[in-house]
Amino acid sequence: xxxxxxxLTFETDKRIDFINITEQVEEAIRESGITEGLALVAPxxxxxxxxxxxxxxxxxxxxxxxxxxxxxHEPLNLWKHNEGGEENADAHLKRQLMGRxxxxxxxxxxxxxxxxxxxxxxxxxxxxxxxxxxxxxxx
Amino acid sequence: xxxxxxxLTFETDKRIDFINITEQVEEAIRESGITEGLALVAPxxxxxxxxxxxxxxxxxxxxxxxxxxxxxHEPLNLWKHNEGGEENADAHLKRQLMGRxxxxxxxxxxxxxxxxxxxxxxxxxxxxxxxxxxxxxxx
Amino acid sequence: xxxxxxxLTFETDKRIDFINITEQVEEAIRESGITEGLALVAPxxxxxxxxxxxxxxxxxxxxxxxxxxxxxHEPLNLWKHNEGGEENADAHLKRQLMGRxxxxxxxxxxxxxxxxxxxxxxxxxxxxxxxxxxxxxxx
Numbered sequence: 026x027x028x029x030x031x032x033l034t035f036e037t038d039k040r041i042d043f044i045n046i047t048e049q050v051e052e053a054i055r056e057s058g059i060t061e062g063l064a065l066v067a068p069x070x071x072x073x074x075x076x077x078x079x080x081x082x083x084x085x086x087x088x089x090x091x092x093x094x095x096x097x098h099e100p101l102n103l104w105k106h107n108e109g110g111e112e113n114a115d116a117h118l119k120r121q122l123m124g125r126x127x128x129x130x131x132x133x134x135x136x137x138x139x140x141x142x143x144x145x146x147x148x149x150x151x152x153x154x155x156x157x158x159x160x161x162x163x164x
Numbered sequence: 165x166x167x168x169x170x171x172l173t174f175e176t177d178k179r180i181d182f183i184n185i186t187e188q189v190e191e192a193i194r195e196s197g198i199t200e201g202l203a204l205v206a207p208x209x210x211x212x213x214x215x216x217x218x219x220x221x222x223x224x225x226x227x228x229x230x231x232x233x234x235x236x237h238e239p240l241n242l243w244k245h246n247e248g249g250e251e252n253a254d255a256h257l258k259r260q261l262m263g264r265x266x267x268x269x270x271x272x273x274x275x276x277x278x279x280x281x282x283x284x285x286x287x288x289x290x291x292x293x294x295x296x297x298x299x300x301x302x303x
Numbered sequence: 304x305x306x307x308x309x310x311l312t313f314e315t316d317k318r319i320d321f322i323n324i325t326e327q328v329e330e331a332i333r334e335s336g337i338t339e340g341l342a343l344v345a346p347x348x349x350x351x352x353x354x355x356x357x358x359x360x361x362x363x364x365x366x367x368x369x370x371x372x373x374x375x376h377e378p379l380n381l382w383k384h385n386e387g388g389e390e391n392a393d394a395h396l397k398r399q400l401m402g403r404x405x406x407x408x409x410x411x412x413x414x415x416x417x418x419x420x421x422x423x424x425x426x427x428x429x430x431x432x433x434x435x436x437x438x439x440x441x442x
Contacts, residue, residue: 026441026442028339030410030415061167061301062165063202063299063301065341065407067406067408068417069417069418069420070417071355071420076264077264078259078260079256081245083243083246083248084253084256086244087243087245087256088260096369104362104365105362105364106359106361107361108361114361117356117357118365118366118369120356121366121400122260124260124264125355125402127264128265128267129204130299137169137297138208139295140208141210142208158408158415160341160415162301162339162440162441164165165304200306201440202341202343202440215399216403217399221383222382222383222384222386222387222392223384223395225383226382226384226392226395226396227396230374230396261400262399263402266404267345268343269345269438276308276347276436277347278347278349278434278436279347280348280349281347281349302306303304303306
């Protein structure tokens with residue numbers, strides 16, 4: 026069995042924003058030299074998500090609006106986590122809504138994806154660099 | 165290390181609907197010949213989910229009602245994704261709420277489940293055939 | 304390839320409550336003797352979750368409040384699952400919101416975590432013992 030580990034760094038332009046990282050994930054799997062296995066893609070932070078959905082500009086705007094409706098940023102005093110001076114309770118909740126990680130099948134040295142599957146990094150407390158861990162195991 | 169790949173096709177009767185696929189997952193794991201490992205079960209589409217919950221008719225109806233309350237289908241103009249003529253923005257959001265994938269422990273050649281764990285395929289933009297990927301790795 | 308399986312038992316004090324199980328997960332990975340691989344951590348019950356987030360007291364209170372706002376326990380007749388005498392439909396829904404499982408990279412014999420990543424067991428129909436399965440595969 027082979028294993029491979031890589032960290033990638035992303036920084037969003039906005040507090041809540043999404044970056045399509047499909048190419049970087051494909052590249053990491055190529056670098057791993059693993060042809061059959063599983064790849065884990067997850068932020069090493071607790072206010073961000075990696076997930077798979079469609080790369081369509083309107084939809085990405087919908088994610089932002091929806092996540093803030095379900096777990097509002099304001100009023101800040103809605104959440105106990107913010108009582109100590111933090112302002113990102115909503116980001117911890119949004120991360121639960123959108124999920125932490127994706128596990129991707131590796132087949133023939135590539136991510137085994139359908140036509141519309143694209144990997145996103147979503148940050149809910151962004152505008153600063155955060156790392157995503159890719160771990161691939163297999164043969 | 166061994167690996168095994170299989171695609172299954174499902175088609176729901178209703179736009180939002182759920183199919184219990186536990187037997188098909190068990191069969192795929194048997195076919196794999198893998199006795200100890202991990203199995204990934206995920207749709208290769210971005211408006212569907214694979215998840216584990218209880219197989220109870222009332223609950224499955226609750227999933228439909230709940231998902232549509234949290235990410236409503238209508239009014240269609242609630243979501244930017246629908247501006248280009250699509251009508252399934254809600255299905256992309258419901259898929260985030262319900263999750264994309266399950267990772268299942270394989271022990272003694274079987275899914276390592278508790279009494280009530282059943283695997284579901286949920287489609288939020290259904291009434292057409294979609295594929296689920298099962299990838300098993302182990303020994 | 305090596306594999307390792309362990310069950311842990313947890314019981315929450317309250318109906319909805321969260322227990323930080325990071326140390327037990329670290330210990331299980333140590334016991335496995337696996338230095339490079341993947342670990343699955345998942346309850347074998349369908350009204351509980353394992354997830355990764357920040358260990359901050361206020362945030363944990365926010366999880367309880369938020370989950371009950373998104374999938375209310377009462378009125379019980381809101382959900383069809385409760386018509387047969389059950390009272391835990393909300394717990395099945397909360398488990399979808401918070402997620403079932405985490406998959407953790409194992410690197411150098413340890414969970415490959417960022418500074419703030421802590422593993423939680425969340426029960427949404429608690430006050431009784433439930434089991435969490437840890438399955439580690441790798442080398």
